[in-house]
Amino acid sequence: MRGRCVIAGIGQTAFGALPGRSTFSMHAEAVRNALDDCGIGKDEVDALLVKGPTSAPELMYGQKLAEALGIQPRVGGVWDQGGAANASLIAYAAMAIEHCQCEVAVVTFADNPKSGSRAAYGKAKGDGALFGWFGTPAQYAMIARRHMGEFGTAAEALGAVAVAARRHGAANPRAQLRKPLSLDEYLAQPPLVSPFRRDDCALVSDGAAAVVVMSARRAAALGVDKPVPILGFGQGQTSWDIIQRPVLTETMAAQSAATAFEMAGVGPPDIDVAQFYDCFTITVLMTLEDYGFCAKGRCGDFVRDGAIEHGGVLPVNTAGGLLSETGMPGMQLVIEGVRQMRGEANLQVPGARTCIVSNQGGVMHTHSTLILGV
Amino acid sequence: MTTRQSQDDVEAAYRASLARGHLSFQRCACTEAWLPPREQCPRCLRADFRWEEASGRARLISWVVYHRAYDDAFADRLPYCVAVVELDEGPRLVSNIVGAADPEALQIEQPLQLRVELERGIPVPRFTQQDIPESTAS
Numbered sequence: 479m480r481g482r483c484v485i486a487g488i489g490q491t492a493f494g495a496l497p498g499r500s501t502f503s504m505h506a507e508a509v510r511n512a513l514d515d516c517g518i519g520k521d522e523v524d525a526l527l528v529k530g531p532t533s534a535p536e537l538m539y540g541q542k543l544a545e546a547l548g549i550q551p552r553v554g555g556v557w558d559q560g561g562a563a564n565a566s567l568i569a570y571a572a573m574a575i576e577h578c579q580c581e582v583a584v585v586t587f588a589d590n591p592k593s594g595s596r597a598a599y600g601k602a603k604g605d606g607a608l609f610g611w612f613g614t615p616a617q618y619a620m621i622a623r624r625h626m627g628e629f630g631t632a633a634e635a636l637g638a639v640a641v642a643a644r645r646h647g648a649a650n651p652r653a654q655l656r657k658p659l660s661l662d663e664y665l666a667q668p669p670l671v672s673p674f675r676r677d678d679c680a681l682v683s684d685g686a687a688a689v690v691v692m693s694a695r696r697a698a699a700l701g702v703d704k705p706v707p708i709l710g711f712g713q714g715q716t717s718w719d720i721i722q723r724p725v726l727t728e729t730m731a732a733q734s735a736a737t738a739f740e741m742a743g744v745g746p747p748d749i750d751v752a753q754f755y756d757c758f759t760i761t762v763l764m765t766l767e768d769y770g771f772c773a774k775g776r777c778g779d780f781v782r783d784g785a786i787e788h789g790g791v792l793p794v795n796t797a798g799g800l801l802s803e804t805g806m807p808g809m810q811l812v813i814e815g816v817r818q819m820r821g822e823a824n825l826q827v828p829g830a831r832t833c834i835v836s837n838q839g840g841v842m843h844t845h846s847t848l849i850l851g852v
Numbered sequence: 853m854t855t856r857q858s859q860d861d862v863e864a865a866y867r868a869s870l871a872r873g874h875l876s877f878q879r880c881a882c883t884e885a886w887l888p889p890r891e892q893c894p895r896c897l898r899a900d901f902r903w904e905e906a907s908g909r910a911r912l913i914s915w916v917v918y919h920r921a922y923d924d925a926f927a928d929r930l931p932y933c934v935a936v937v938e939l940d941e942g943p944r945l946v947s948n949i950v951g952a953a954d955p956e957a958l959q960i961e962q963p964l965q966l967r968v969e970l971e972r973g974i975p976v977p978r979f980t981q982q983d984i985p986e987s988t989a990s
Contacts, residue, residue, distance in 0.1 A: 621914070
């Protein structure tokens with residue numbers, strides 16, 4: 479089903495602090511913008527697939543949202559894979575469309591941890607509180623330290639990811655954090671939870687983003703401008719909590735990418751631009767390795783000298799990613815991938831024809847890959 | 853096991869062992885050994901296990917050093933070290949490395965030694981770099 483479904487529309491709210499906005503209100507704005515973007519009405523939508531708000535899980539949230547949007551979808555509900563869910567839902571939408579379960583799917587996400595509660599991010603699990611084992615940054619830092627110990631990965635490699643994201647975000651008028659960062663400034667920062675510094679960590683952000691998925695044939699019939707074909711997708715679930723994970727420096731991202739590459743009929747050398755889930759800098763480095771852009775343990779060599787910056791061999795997160803555009807878990811990366819394939823990105827990669835997008839969740843527990851084309 | 857043990861049962865057994873100064877883990881008839889306590893073997897999914905006391909020898913898988921307190925109870929301990937530790941017998945657990953002069957200078961795979969200590973009255977398994985006798989802090 480390579481390329482038989484497309485992303486026909488994209489929409490978002492502002493990113494940053496949106497006090498006083500419920501997630502339903504933010505969803506409504508993003509969905510309206512996505513429908514306007516592809517020029518169709520709400521009555522065309524017959525599937526509503528939702529990643530629930532991370533900061534406030536709620537039963538039947540997908541149905542409550544459908545009511546708030548005035549939609550009675552054939553296919554609908556919430557899918558929980560943490561930060562992998564948005565990309566996975568786009569894949570499920572394509573599969574449901576391919577098998578005649580629905581025709582036009584909206585995939586949407588909204589959350590307001592910046593203005594609302596972010597308690598869900600800091601709590602300890604099980605016995606963790608007895609050891610002071612709090613917060614998500616420490617869990618990713620535990621993986622980063624192992625990677626540094628096994629492969630000699632230096633702080634400069636982590637820093638290169640932050641520097642690239644911040645350069646791209648600074649150029650993005652809609653980014654939440656538009657302050658560039660030099661490698662020297664990064665290295666001079668005090669540790670937060672070592673080996674991480676503050677700028678290894680994603681932003682906390684309010685906002686929503688949505689996409690409209692339909693068949694390429696339907697998009698042509700509706701006269702959609704610049705539909706972006708979904709060439710491939712895949713998933714992989716590492717599952718084990720990092721305490722129990724036998725190998726900390728490899729994840730099922732490799733399996734996810736291999737599935738997507740096979741479906742799309744392309745490989746790493748064919749990719750012109752990447753949008754990698756960068757909740758923490760180590761995630762981008764390990765995704766480069768697990769996806770096959772460099773050998774395991776060699777990410778530090780790969781990211782040197784601006785290689786992942788706009789103008790480099792593989793521009794990554796050209797709108798700033800979770801580190802600079804918005805801490806939203808993943809949909810902004812899909813939207814930037816669509817803009818790159820339309821040739822409409824703020825930092826457009828000239829002639830880009832293939833974009834890979836990663837979404838991942840938990841502490842590298844879940845992984846999902848999309849490959850977009852033109 | 854003739855009687856199926858609940859999650860509460862296996863956690864109580866784990867705590868009782870710590871209170872006696874030992875770190876115990878479950879071992880299945882299929883030979884799989886694990887922590888944290890579970891109702892059944894994560895490999896064969898049967899509930900045919902017994903408890904074993906760990907030797908106390910372990911190695912360092914990875915560690916982080918907190919320079920910011922995410923909870924007030926740890927504010928006066930900064931910087932402190934949280935680690936993933938693998939027992940010689942196989943099970944892994946989250947713990948603290950205590951008594952390290954420079955926690956940034958630890959090395960992955962370095963040998964560790966169990967030391968059961970009290971945390972706000974609750975016995976917890978911590979680790980040191982040196983081979984020192986196991987003791988229960990009071």
